Amino acid sequence: xxxxxxxxWDMVLSRDMRLEDTLYCIGASILGALYDSKQDSGATVxxxxxxxxxxxxxxxxxxxxxxxxxxxxxxxxxDEGVVVACSSSAC
Numbered sequence: 405x406x407x408x409x410x411x412x413w414d415m416v417l418s419r420d421m422r423l424e425d426t427l428y429c430i431g432a433s434i435l436g437a438l439y440d441s442k443q444d445s446g447a448t449v450x451x452x453x454x455x456x457x458x459x460x461x462x463x464x465x466x467x468x469x470x471x472x473x474x475x476x477x478x479x480x481x482x483d484e485g486v487v488v489a490c491s492s493s494a495c
Contacts, residue, residue: 427493
């Protein structure tokens, strides 16, 4: 694949980049931080971003791409600036 679509696909899962830079790993880092927060009500976008970017050394662009990825997959939902992880029975 070439062009923009190929570039997006490479970001999802690629053999040519560090595993830590793929959306799978970035998404896992975000979900891990949500589960570790131990708050049933979720975490604010700001606190979650600060934690994940500091702990995992990712950029804000990578963080928000990861958030978009998780939202599209139905793994998270947003409500008034609060991010909540979805389980199979919620969301």
